[in-house]
Amino acid sequence: MIRIRSMRWRLQFWHGLLLATVLVAGGLTAYEYARAAMLGSTDAELDRRVGFFGQLLRGGPPPLRPGRGGPAGGMPEGPGGRPRMAEHLQRALQNLPPDEEATYSLANSEGWYYVVWPPGASKAICSENAPSDVSRPESADLRHPGPNHRNRGDAREAFLELRPGGVALVGHVMTADYARLHRYAGFLAAGCAAVLALGLLVGRWIVGRSLRPIRAITEAAGKIADGALSERIQTSDTDSELGTLARVLNETFARLESSFAQQARFTADAAHELRTPVSILLTHTENALSSPCEVADHREAFAACQRAAQRMRNLIESLLVLARLDSGQDPARRLSVDLAVRAAESIALLRPLAESRKITLTLDLTPAPCLADPDELDRVITNLAANAIQHNAEGGTARLSTFVDAGQACLVVSDSGPGIPPEHLSHVFERFYRADSSRSRASGGAGLGLAIAKAIVEAHRGSISVQSDPGRGATFTVRIPSQPRTSA
Amino acid sequence: MRLLLVEDEPDLAAGIARALRHAGYSVDLAADGEEGLFKAQAVDYDVVVLDVMLPGRDGWSVLETLRRSKRTPVLMLTARDKPVDRVRGLDTGADDYLVKPFDLAELKARIRALIRRSANQASPLLTIGDIQVDQASRRVTREGASVNLTAREYGILEYLALHRGELVTRSDLYEHVLDENDDSLSNLIDVHVSNLRRKLGRDLITTRRGLGYCIE
Numbered sequence: 001m002i003r004i005r006s007m008r009w010r011l012q013f014w015h016g017l018l019l020a021t022v023l024v025a026g027g028l029t030a031y032e033y034a035r036a037a038m039l040g041s042t043d044a045e046l047d048r049r050v051g052f053f054g055q056l057l058r059g060g061p062p063p064l065r066p067g068r069g070g071p072a073g074g075m076p077e078g079p080g081g082r083p084r085m086a087e088h089l090q091r092a093l094q095n096l097p098p099d100e101e102a103t104y105s106l107a108n109s110e111g112w113y114y115v116v117w118p119p120g121a122s123k124a125i126c127s128e129n130a131p132s133d134v135s136r137p138e139s140a141d142l143r144h145p146g147p148n149h150r151n152r153g154d155a156r157e158a159f160l161e162l163r164p165g166g167v168a169l170v171g172h173v174m175t176a177d178y179a180r181l182h183r184y185a186g187f188l189a190a191g192c193a194a195v196l197a198l199g200l201l202v203g204r205w206i207v208g209r210s211l212r213p214i215r216a217i218t219e220a221a222g223k224i225a226d227g228a229l230s231e232r233i234q235t236s237d238t239d240s241e242l243g244t245l246a247r248v249l250n251e252t253f254a255r256l257e258s259s260f261a262q263q264a265r266f267t268a269d270a271a272h273e274l275r276t277p278v279s280i281l282l283t284h285t286e287n288a289l290s291s292p293c294e295v296a297d298h299r300e301a302f303a304a305c306q307r308a309a310q311r312m313r314n315l316i317e318s319l320l321v322l323a324r325l326d327s328g329q330d331p332a333r334r335l336s337v338d339l340a341v342r343a344a345e346s347i348a349l350l351r352p353l354a355e356s357r358k359i360t361l362t363l364d365l366t367p368a369p370c371l372a373d374p375d376e377l378d379r380v381i382t383n384l385a386a387n388a389i390q391h392n393a394e395g396g397t398a399r400l401s402t403f404v405d406a407g408q409a410c411l412v413v414s415d416s417g418p419g420i421p422p423e424h425l426s427h428v429f430e431r432f433y434r435a436d437s438s439r440s441r442a443s444g445g446a447g448l449g450l451a452i453a454k455a456i457v458e459a460h461r462g463s464i465s466v467q468s469d470p471g472r473g474a475t476f477t478v479r480i481p482s483q484p485r486t487s488a
Numbered sequence: 489m490r491l492l493l494v495e496d497e498p499d500l501a502a503g504i505a506r507a508l509r510h511a512g513y514s515v516d517l518a519a520d521g522e523e524g525l526f527k528a529q530a531v532d533y534d535v536v537v538l539d540v541m542l543p544g545r546d547g548w549s550v551l552e553t554l555r556r557s558k559r560t561p562v563l564m565l566t567a568r569d570k571p572v573d574r575v576r577g578l579d580t581g582a583d584d585y586l587v588k589p590f591d592l593a594e595l596k597a598r599i600r601a602l603i604r605r606s607a608n609q610a611s612p613l614l615t616i617g618d619i620q621v622d623q624a625s626r627r628v629t630r631e632g633a634s635v636n637l638t639a640r641e642y643g644i645l646e647y648l649a650l651h652r653g654e655l656v657t658r659s660d661l662y663e664h665v666l667d668e669n670d671d672s673l674s675n676l677i678d679v680h681v682s683n684l685r686r687k688l689g690r691d692l693i694t695t696r697r698g699l700g701y702c703i704e
Contacts, residue, residue, distance in 0.1 A: 279589040283503030304499035
């Protein structure tokens with residue numbers, strides 16, 4: 001759970017960080033652009049205005065005294081030139097065009113002002129709204145012939161040299177523009193914050209949505225860990241990677257469950273098989289202990305106990321063989337053996353059993369070499385042959401043959417008994433399965449013989465099969481590869 | 489009391505039968521379902537102990553068929569201990585259910601309980617006047633003093649006491665007190681009854697001439 005949270009928050013964190021970075025960069029760019037645009041347009045306006053002054057003041061000598069002209073195109077010169085220039089300026093400024101006049105009036109709140117320093121004059125000529133502390137630009141700042149700019153407090157100023165020695169300056173108090181810019185910045189910031197918040201919310205939703213299968217997986221896995229093996233991950237989302245993971249996990253859980261169920265059934269069956277011999281032991285020992293019986297009775301009880309114990313020993317042995325085969329700890333003892341020889345030896349041991357049941361054994365053994373563990377092979381042959389003898393009709397025949405077919409050593413065991421009903425045929429190799437649902441004493445075993453035979457044959461990469469027509473006996477066929485590995 | 493034990497494991501059947509005989513019951517044996525059903529239908533047993541897993545006809549089938557004609561108490565004996573099996577057994581008409589491996593003492597106690605229940609008797613102690621029959625310990629006392637009875641004598645007394653007030657015929661007694669191995673001489677019951685009268689008093693058991701016996 002903590003892991004999911006951390007993953008979720010990590011995704012959210014990086015998503016938020018990325019979004020914030022993009023928004024801040026975008027916001028700053030937009031702000032800078034707006035600021036530059038504002039300054040640019042202010043400067044252009046200042047240039048226009050100061051240029052106007054330049055034109056106005058440069059635009060030809062005012063005809064103060066007709067007939068006495070100065071040099072053409074220039075300012076009035078001579079010893080009295082400078083005072084005259086100042087007067088000319090004074091006059092020109094008093095006769096500004098009306099819209100210019102209005103711009104520089106006190107009534108206008110846009111904050112435009114001008115200051116003109118006439119050549120030689122000590123006193124500057126100012127517009128009414130000009131601040132008193134505007135200083136005359138240093139001559140070093142007047143290097144450019146065009147308008148120069150400077151910032152003075154909140155004001156932006158453009159100035160221009162008026163030859164000879166005069167300076168015209170137009171200023172604009174930017175307070176209102178800056179306020180507008182700040183307001184714009186505020187809107188920009190608010191917009192970015194809103195987009196960020198929306199982005200985080202949407203991101204949270206998306207992350208939550210895509211991580212939902214993980215929660216389902218965690219819950220299901222937790223329940224399974226608590227023992228609810230039939231629990232499965234509930235997810236309708238089957239297209240995403242997590243959906244695929246959930247499907248794979250569900251398949252794994254299903255296989256685990258079935259293997260657990262199989263294991264549990266096997267254990268239950270094994271315990272079940274032990275009940276009868278243990279009952280016999282308990283009954284006879286209780287009897288013997290509770291009564292001072294005669295020696296003959298005791299002997300009988302002991303014999304019964306011994307039979308029960310033998311039965312348990314056989315069962316335990318079978319279980320151990322199966323457990324060993326199941327665990328796959330196959331020592332892989334593979335010797336070159338002849339199925340025919342093994343069959344002949346195993347059958348020799350079963351002859352007394354066959355005779356006691358009056359079964360005729362027919363052998364048709366031709367050499368069938370294969371690579372196998374001879375002991376395990378013996379177990380297979382013995383199990384099949386003993387079945388053929390025990391499930392046979394009294395006086396019947398059991399037939400054993402070995403031969404080579406298609407590169408495989410084959411063993412065929414058939415009997416003339418009642419056969420196996422079709423509904424049981426597919427189950428005969430299951431552990432503890434008996435065709436007769438009630439335990440049949442005549443058949444003896446616990447229903448493990450064929451399961452063991454199958455496990456052994458399959459460990460040898462062989463196959464075992466059965467066919468039976470009811471009333472006409474059953475035929476078991478074992479095939480074991482002659483070579484350990486056919487060319488793969 | 490006469491019991492039928494249907495069990496296919498010869499060793500187990502022999503052990504249980506010996507224990508039950510030792511406890512004073514007459515025990516008949518059947519090794520498979522068909523034989524068990526035949527015997528259970530032919531004789532009025534006091535209790536049938538029936539194994540579920542039998543070759544041929546299994547315990548369920550025996551019980552089902554038996555229930556069509558008899559109300560004999562049946563105790564199922566089985567290696568299956570899943571609740572669904574118990575429910576099935578009880579629903580099919582079994583009166584009790586015991587899972588292998590079991591304690592002989594428990595089996596005997598359950599058989600006693602079944603016999604008591606079928607005789608509408610709640611307590612294992614039967615009192616007839618100054619005589620007390622303790623079914624649990626199979627002891628009989630008269631005025632507090634212990635009375636020595638043979639197993640057959642006890643069986644007859646117990647059967648008559650459980651059917652107190654009813655007429656019990658000789659053949660009833662033959663069926664319930666003796667088993668198939670007993671040498672059933674016709675006057676065997678009379679001998680046991682007269683022994684009982686000698687030990688417990690003449691008036692305890694009344695004879696209905698030509699019909700049978702009764703404890704009033």
